[in-house]
Amino acid sequence: MAGRGRPRVVVVGAGFGGLWAARTLAFEPVEVLLVxxxxxxxxxxxxxxxxxxxxxxxxxxxxxxxxxxxxPNIGFEMAEVRAINVEARRLETDGPPIPYDFLILAPGSVEHTFGVSGVAEHAFFLKNLDQAIALRNHILASFERAAREPDPFQRRQMLTFTIIGGGPTGVEFAGALAELIARPLRRDFPTLDFQEVRVILLEAMEGLLPGFPGSLRAYAAARLRRLGVDVRLMAMVEAVEPGRVRLRDGAFIETGTVVWTAGVRGNPLGEALGLPVGPGGRVQVAPTLQVPGHPEIYIVGDLALPEGAGKLPMVAPVAIQQGTWAARNILRVLRGRPPEPFRYRDPGTLVTLGRNAAVAHVFGRAFTGFPAWLLWLGVHLVRLIGMRNRLVVLSSWAWDYLFYERVVRLILPAIAESHR
Amino acid sequence: MAGRGRPRVVVVGAGFGGLWAARTLAFEPVEVLLVxxxxxxxxxxxxxxxxxxxxxxxxxxxxxxxxxxxxPNIGFEMAEVRAINVEARRLETDGPPIPYDFLILAPGSVEHTFGVSGVAEHAFFLKNLDQAIALRNHILASFERAAREPDPFQRRQMLTFTIIGGGPTGVEFAGALAELIARPLRRDFPTLDFQEVRVILLEAMEGLLPGFPGSLRAYAAARLRRLGVDVRLMAMVEAVEPGRVRLRDGAFIETGTVVWTAGVRGNPLGEALGLPVGPGGRVQVAPTLQVPGHPEIYIVGDLALPEGAGKLPMVAPVAIQQGTWAARNILRVLRGRPPEPFRYRDPGTLVTLGRNAAVAHVFGRAFTGFPAWLLWLGVHLVRLIGMRNRLVVLSSWAWDYLFYERVVRLILPAIAESHR
Known part of the structure; x- marks a missing residue:
């Protein structure tokens, strides 16, 4: 720290954890660099x-x-962190190295295939915007190809969309996809027989939304089935092959689109620390979120497995609270006070199920239907950053709600279609 | 036509020409397929x-x-046309072949490098959305790279943006880029020295906007220079090399970004007809827009060079009017009347020069400044299709105008950055 003035806090990752960590340090006597x-x-x-x-x-x-x-005390650098030299307190990147006095690691998580054969090669994922754009382009292009495909077998395969994993992401995407098909695409493709279109949701456990109260889980499955989703429970995937999914019971699903939402794991950057990486690729840290043996390094969000806190879910509220907590602990240490153990305040969970329906588990209460959906709507609009983004999202939702119109049915950019 | 009921009009290209052609045929006794x-x-x-x-x-x-x-009588097919079998009246595509009774070709234009060495390999273009996204991503990534680049030579090269071609596209883009840099990026990159940033506009002729009245041309150059654009006239490009542009007088410009707006030519599909292709890759057609020897084929828009009409510019109004005209000629022929020769009604030309300034050449009158800019704004908002798009574009313009804020400073999708 000597000679460089204020201590330098480097935050890796501008997701919820990193962004909230950086903002907590605003106007404090530290120099912050978000990477x-x-x-x-x-x-x-x-x-x-x-x-x-x-x-x-x-x-x-x-x-x-x-x-x-x-x-004024927070800078940004666009760079990919490749290694962490904990002895020299320096990040190695694809650009110049970045020295730090304190480090907050918030790199998030990546998809986890559990080694299921063919997933990495043939499935789409929903872990970043590039992947979401590629999936959108692929879905719309599948309908375009089916519309000109004379062979009924090939056409049905193109029009079968298989989602693997019945957690919140799989459930929300299945509902949104079913509604995209039910109205906007049905109007777009008047020559297609929509009996040939299928959305299949595969879950290995006995119910959707593992971890939610039983009443919500049953409601979610019933609701998705009403939207036309073929919900299959206790369905174990053995392998994903080109154009089909093989189940453990020997059955095949002929499908042109496979979306894998069944697993996430801590970012591989966790391994760069040379520390033991626990279940789900997460790094065990002290209750204060500090790395054992390196109290100047904090880990927050999906990558962190804080001792004594149980296995917290990989969701935005955990990341936001941990990012804020780690930043406050650094400020405590700089003031000569001890860092404090992290405590999570669960704000509850919300999962939408298409139009007018959602499940909510908030303040220990479970409820469903329109009230849950309204709550979901409000919470997400308020949490979105930026007035103009709220306006744009609200106008999209309003157009969809009032006119059953999806405004972004675009295969764009075309080059992203084949990218996963 | 026998046995298939109503005659089938196939329209190739959903740009201004093709879209207006198809819409003109709505509710008429023809079956229309837009491709x-x-x-x-x-x-x-x-x-x-x-x-x-x-x-x-x-x-x-x-x-x-x-x-x-x-x-109800207009369908769509997403397909790439590869050849035209004029004898069998059939399009060969990347999917099943498409038969037609009448054909309206409106494939537009593509960039034309005039064989200048290195342009195809190292320059960006502004002829389609994928290219525009790739260019945006590259500009923003150049600033990010420059912000962490210690070497001043490399940094200046990254921050030098060279636009080749002083026609409307080059002029409008130079103005918009200069304003993006002047305020939004200057605020985004407080650590960069903006003396190192340069926007250079190269024009081979003695003035910008060839074909416009002299007063407008002088105004445009003066206005761009006031925005900080280095406008260089009589600058002939010899070659584009990695990281630099070589001029015919032997000088070099070290530059990390080259945008080529100096030439367009008719879509290569014109050559698939086996007809002589004229200057600029355009196909000579009869005054009625029909292909000589094949009166069932019409060509409209950038690809068409109608006999006797002079060399019309490759702009939206020409395409719209020709698309409408060709569709009406087909309806005339179906009613047993002769097709009529195309007449162009010039609605005038508008070119923006950043905030509060434009040049207008309308109804034979030339004017500049704020009135021209207001006219440009109104015309483009009215011409944009769709209420929600107008709302979104208007909100972007309002944010920019009121807060000097560009809302889409995103490198997204990341994979598109290196794509041209």
Whole structure:
């Protein structure tokens, strides 16, 4: 620290954890550098709506420099972190190395295939905006190809969309996709026989939304089935092959689109620390979120497995609270006080199920239907950053709600279609 | 036509020419099939604003099936036309072949490098949305790279943006880029020295906007220079090399970004007809827009060179009027009347020069400044298709005008950055 003035806090990752950590340090006597390999923050909770052609990608992507502009002590660098030299307190990147006094690691999570054969090669994922755009383009292109395909077997295969994983992402995407098909695409493709279109949701457990109260789980499955989703429980995937999914019971699903939402794991950057990586690729940290043996390094969000806190879900509220907590702990240490153990305040969980329906588990209460959906709507609009983005998203939702019109049915950019 | 009921009109290309041709045939006693390799119509006049991070690509892209939904006799097929079998009256595509009774060809134009060495390999273009997104991503990524680049030579090269071609596209893009840099990026990158940033506009002739009245041409150059654009006239480009432009006088410009707006030519599909292709890759057609020897084929828009009409510019009004005209001629022929020769009504030309300034050449009158800019604004908002797109574009323009804020400063999707 000597000779460089104020201590330098480097934050890796501009997701919820990193962004809230940086903002907590605004106007404090530290120099902050936020590092991300993208130039924008992504509002992940609405990612599935990009894939379902409901909202523009731009509506949930925020230029990071714009978000930080008001804070004179926070800088940004677009760089990919490749290694962490904990002894020299320096990040190795694809650009010049970045020295730090304190480090907050918030790189998030990546898809986890559990080694299921063919998933990495043939499935789509919903973990970042590029993937969501590629999936949207692929779905729309599948309908275009089917519309000119004379062979009924090939056509049905093109029009079968298989989602693997019945957690919140799989459930929300299945509902949004079913509604995209039910009205907007049905009107777009008057020559197609929509009896040939299928949305299949595969879940390995005995019910959707594992971890939710039983009444909500039953409601979610019933609701998705009413939307026309073929919900299959206790369905174990053995392999994903070109054009089909093989189940463990030997059955095949002929399908042109496979979306894998069945697993996430901590970002591989966790392994760069040389520390033991626990279940789900997460790194065990002290209750204060500090790395054992390196109290100047904090881990927050999806990558963190804080001792004594149980296995917290990989969701935005955890990341936001941990990012804020880690930043406050650094400020405590700088003031000569001990860092405090993280405590999570669960604000509840909301999962939409298409138009007018959602499940909510808030303040220990479980409820469903229209009230849950309204709550979901309000919470997500308020949490979205930026007035103009709220306006754009609200106008998309209003157009969809009033006119059953999805405004972003675009295969764009064309080159992203084959990218996963 | 026998046995298939109503005659089938196939329209190739869903740009201005093709879309207006199809709409003219709505509710008429013909079966219409519109064919395009994309699933959306692009509002080209605002393409440069996508590249300058001013508006989202989605705001100027319209799902074609949505535009045609009201017209029961018009279908759409997403396909790439590879050849035209004029004897069998059939299009060969990447899918099943498409038979026609009448054909309206409106494939538009593509960039034309005039064989200048290195342009195809190293320059960006502004002829379609994918290219505009790739250019936007590259500009923003150049600033991000420059912000972490310690070497001043490399940094200046990254921050030098060279536009080749002083026609309307080059002029409008230069103005929009200069304003993106002047305020939004200057605020985003407080650590950069903006003395190192340069926008250079190279024009081979003695003035910008060839073909415009002299007073407008002088105004445009003066206005761009006031915005900080380095306008160089009589500058002939010899070659584009990696990281630099070589001029015919032997000088070099070290530059990380080259945008080629100096030439367009008719779509290569014109050559598939086996007809002589004239200057600029355009196909000579009769005054009625019919192909000599094949009166069932019409060519409209950028690809058409109608006999006796002079050399019309490759702009939206020409395409719209010709598309409408060709469709009406087909209806005339079906009613047993002779097709009529095309007459162009010039609605005038408008070119913006950044905030509050434009040049207008309308009804034979030339004017500049704020009135011309207001006219440009109104005309483009009215011409944009779709209420929601108008709302989104207007909100982008309002944010920019009031807060000097470009809302779409996103490198997204990341994979498109290196794509041209």
């Amino acid at each position: 991300d390999r993208r130039n924008h923050h992504t509002f992940f909770p609405l990612l599935y709506q990009v894939a379902a052609a409901e909202i523009e990608p731009e509506a949930i992507a925020f230029p990071i420099r714009g978000l930080l502009r008001r804070f | 395009d390799r994309r699933n959306h119509h692009t509002f080209f006049p605002l393409l440069y604003q996508v590249a300058a991070a001013e508006i989202e690509p989605e705001a100027i892209a319209f799902p074609i099936r949505g535009l045609l939904r009201r017209f």
